[in-house]
Amino acid sequence: MSNKEKVVRNKFFIKTTVLVALFLFFMPSVLNAQTIIKSFPDKVASRFSDYEIIGKNDLGLVVHFFGTNESELVTYDDKLKIANRRDLPFKGKAATLESFILLQNKILAFYTTNGENYQYFKLKILDEKLTIPNETILLDSMPLMSIGKGKAFYVKTSPDKSKILTFSMLKTKASYFIRFTILSDSIKILNRNLFSVPDAVNVSLKSIKINNQGNVIAVTGDENRNDEYNYDKYTILTFNRNTITIGEQVLQNQDYVFKNLITEVSTRRELVYIAACYKNLKNKNDIGILYQMIDLRTNTVLLNTKMPFNEEILQKSQTNEFKTWQDKATLVKPKRIIPRSDGGFVLVTEGEYKFTRAERINNNNFGYYNATPYMPAVRYIDQNHYYDIGVFSINSDGTLDWQTNMPKSQVSENDDGYYSSFAFLEANNVLKFLYNEDFYNIGNFVEYNVNPNGLIKRQSVMNSEKQNLVMVPLKGKQLDGRTIVIPSEQKRTLQFVLFQY
Numbered sequence: 001m002s003n004k005e006k007v008v009r010n011k012f013f014i015k016t017t018v019l020v021a022l023f024l025f026f027m028p029s030v031l032n033a034q035t036i037i038k039s040f041p042d043k044v045a046s047r048f049s050d051y052e053i054i055g056k057n058d059l060g061l062v063v064h065f066f067g068t069n070e071s072e073l074v075t076y077d078d079k080l081k082i083a084n085r086r087d088l089p090f091k092g093k094a095a096t097l098e099s100f101i102l103l104q105n106k107i108l109a110f111y112t113t114n115g116e117n118y119q120y121f122k123l124k125i126l127d128e129k130l131t132i133p134n135e136t137i138l139l140d141s142m143p144l145m146s147i148g149k150g151k152a153f154y155v156k157t158s159p160d161k162s163k164i165l166t167f168s169m170l171k172t173k174a175s176y177f178i179r180f181t182i183l184s185d186s187i188k189i190l191n192r193n194l195f196s197v198p199d200a201v202n203v204s205l206k207s208i209k210i211n212n213q214g215n216v217i218a219v220t221g222d223e224n225r226n227d228e229y230n231y232d233k234y235t236i237l238t239f240n241r242n243t244i245t246i247g248e249q250v251l252q253n254q255d256y257v258f259k260n261l262i263t264e265v266s267t268r269r270e271l272v273y274i275a276a277c278y279k280n281l282k283n284k285n286d287i288g289i290l291y292q293m294i295d296l297r298t299n300t301v302l303l304n305t306k307m308p309f310n311e312e313i314l315q316k317s318q319t320n321e322f323k324t325w326q327d328k329a330t331l332v333k334p335k336r337i338i339p340r341s342d343g344g345f346v347l348v349t350e351g352e353y354k355f356t357r358a359e360r361i362n363n364n365n366f367g368y369y370n371a372t373p374y375m376p377a378v379r380y381i382d383q384n385h386y387y388d389i390g391v392f393s394i395n396s397d398g399t400l401d402w403q404t405n406m407p408k409s410q411v412s413e414n415d416d417g418y419y420s421s422f423a424f425l426e427a428n429n430v431l432k433f434l435y436n437e438d439f440y441n442i443g444n445f446v447e448y449n450v451n452p453n454g455l456i457k458r459q460s461v462m463n464s465e466k467q468n469l470v471m472v473p474l475k476g477k478q479l480d481g482r483t484i485v486i487p488s489e490q491k492r493t494l495q496f497v498l499f500q501y
Contacts, residue, residue, distance in 0.1 A: 035500040036462065038469075039080035044492045048072070051494070053477040053485060058105040059084070059128050061485060061496070071097055073107070073130055080496055086130035099155040101164065103185055110139075110155050110166075119144055121153040121166065123187065137187060139166060146170060158212045159267045161185060165210040176200030182214050182241060190214055195237040195246065206234070209272065211265040214241040215296040217272045219261060228330070229257035229279050236274065236292075238299045247299025251292070255282050258290070264337035264345070270296045273345050275334040278306065285310075287329045291347065291394065305398035313403070332390065336424060338431070343396035346431070350421065351387030356380050384417035386410040389433055391450050402454035408435060408446075423476030425484040427501050434461065434486065434499070435473050445471055461499070464488070469497065 044051070047070040054062040060083050061076040071088040090097040090111050098121075101108040107126040112119050121140040124133055142152050156165040164187075167180035178195040197203055197220050208218040215238070222233040233252040240247075251258070261276040272294045280286035286308060293303035309329040322328045328351070336348040361377045387409060393401040410420040422435040429452050437444040443465025449457045464471050469488040476486035479498075488495040 034461070035498075037078075037080050037498040037500070038467075039076060039496040041468075041493050041495045044494050046492075051487075053475060053487070053496075054100050054107075055102045055477060056479040056483075057102045057107075059102075059107070059130070061479070061498075062100070062102060062107065063496075064100060066097070073126075075130070076496065080498055084130050086126075086132070089132060098151075098153055101155065101157055101161065103161060108164075108187075110153070112153060114144065117144055118142065119147055119152050139183075140168070140181065142168060156208060156210055158210045158214070159265065160212045162212060163190070163210050163214040165208070165216060167208065169205055171200065171203075174198065174200075176203040176220065178205065178208070178218050178220075178237070180208075180216060180239075182210065182216070191239075191241050191244070193239055193244075193246070195239070197235050197237075203235075206231075206261045207263040209263055209265045211270070211272070211296060212267060213270065213296070215239060215270065216241075217263065217265070217294065217296065219263060219274065221258075221261065225257060229259045229277070231258045231261075232256075234258060234261060234276065236294065238272070238294060238296055240296060240299060245299060249294070249301055251276075251290075255280055257281060260333045262334050262337060264339060265296075266339040268339070268341060269343060271302070271339065271343065272296055273337045273339060275337060275347055277330075277333065279330070284326055287326055289332070289334055289347070289349070291345075291398075293343075293345075293396070303396070303398050307392065307394075307400065331387065338426060340393070340396075344394050344401065347392045347394060348424070348431075349390040349392070351390075352385065352417075352421075354382065354384050354417070356382050382414050382416070384410075384412050384415065384420060386417060386420040389422060389448065391431065391454070393454060404450060404454045404456050406433065406448045406450075406456060406458070408437065410436065410438075412440075418474070419470065419472060421474050423473035423484060423486050425478050425499075425501075427482050432484075432501075434471075434476070434484070436464070436471055445469075469495065471497065 047067045048065040049067045051063055051065045054064055059075045063074045065072045069091050071090050072085060073088060074085040075083045077083045096112045098110045098112060105128050109124045109126060112121055118141045120138060123137040123139055152168050154167050162185050164183040165180055167178055170177040176197040180193060181189060182191040184190055195218050202223045203220050206219045206221045210216050218237045220235045221231040223230050224232050233250060236249045238247040256278050258276045258278050264273045274292040276290055278288060278290045288306055288308040290306045292301060295302050311325040314325045314328050331351045331353045332349050333352050334347060335350050338346040359379045359381055361379050389406040391404050395401050412420055419436055422433045425432040431450040433448040435446055437446045443463050445461045445464045447459055447461045470490040472487045472489055476484055478484045482501045485496050485498045488497055
């Protein structure tokens with residue numbers, strides 16, 4: 001081979017190598033590839049007014065369809081094809097379905113029945129074929145005179161579903177009570193106890209959680225105001241199952257009022273996190289989010305601090321203009337708490353508000369029903385606004401580690417924001433937020449990714465209009481560490497869309 005041929009060959013080799021390297025660099029990683037599976041579009045039967053995605057276990061994806069006097073469970077396989085369906089016997093006044101819990105290969109169905117003087121709280125255990133057993137487990141009962149017309153029994157689980165919390169709320173003229181029972185996943189009673197709040201005039205339960213160890217936290221609020229910051233006090237009650245002790249802390253200050261409280265328990269530590277919006281009645285610039293961290297082993301407060309908003313923080317939110325940054329601050333609501341492995345936590349917020357607009361309509365029609373011609377009629381339009389998603393990473397000492405903002409603007413009318421807000425997935429330390437971007441016109445379904453350092457990436461997932469989908473993010477359900485299912489609804493035609501990362 002001549003020297004000239006060698007030079008030409010080397011140039012070709014170098015050029016080819018560079019092109020291959022560039023191709024590999026820009027080629028999407030296989031690990032980040034996304035699988036999207038759609039179920040067959042189904043017309044929802046008229047006897048069902050709503051549905052709920054329960055979750056996934058060995059039976060498949062489990063969805064509950066329900067109406068006034070009808071109830072049905074449907075399971076779907078990994079390709080979202082219907083695997084099984086079963087009409088449930090909880091109909092009419094004879095029995096009222098309360099809740100489902102999915103265990104590995106069975107479903108716990110909690111329901112109530114009324115006797116002559118008592119309401120009974122019961123359980124049936126459905127097997128992998130959705131068989132309704134004849135056997136019934138009686139869990140609790142309460143005199144009908146103590147219940148009135150309200151709901152008596154509620155159910156919650158620990159994050160790993162090893163503990164089940166059933167509870168009831170009772171109110172007298174002097175006190176407010178939360179009676180609760182802790183069960184194992186084999187329906188063995190582990191503990192029974194009672195929270196009480198004295199001098200409870202306008203008290204209501206705002207949150208209750210049980211952690212994997214079976215310790216319980218409940219937060220009640222005293223509602224004594226008429227504006228949106230309608231709580232002037234929160235009472236935080238904790239129960240330690242091992243020591244059989246109850247702790248109580250009161251969140252109150254005569255200068256402060258609160259709203260939008262949320263809580264979360266850690267899966268790795270004996271910690272519970274609390275966040276709520278606050279406002280100083282004497283200083284309009286003192287407005288933001290207050291958060292606490294409580295050790296459930298000792299029932300003690302480890303952290304109690306505020307994250308005040310200011311113009312610098314809120315200027316990152318570009319999707320809506322208000323006269324003052326304080327007005328914008330009142331719209332920021334805590335939506336989710338994600339505990340960090342080091343004891344800190346990540347707080348997710350969203351800007352949200354709703355208002356009713358009156359619109360005059362000139363009615364020029366004469367007729368029998370129009371006694372006053374040219375009298376303007378009024379039409380009321382409910383507008384729903386959902387704005388930016390904010391993410392704040394908080395260290396265990398309460399200091400701010402990092403903050404990021406994800407702009408979005410969702411405006412709709414007379415739908416109660418049904419197609420707005422976002423679905424959430426936590427996958428491999430990355431937080432994913434999926435939402436409709438102007439679904440009325442564009443049909444773009446978008447995803448924000450936030451990594452552990454607070455860096456964000458925005459990308460389009462699909463064009464839902466071209467896919468003939470109208471996504472409902474708020475009804476989405478994370479199934480495992482890399483899968484989320486989100487329904488699509490239009491004209492009572494329902495589809496489920498599964499995203500796998």
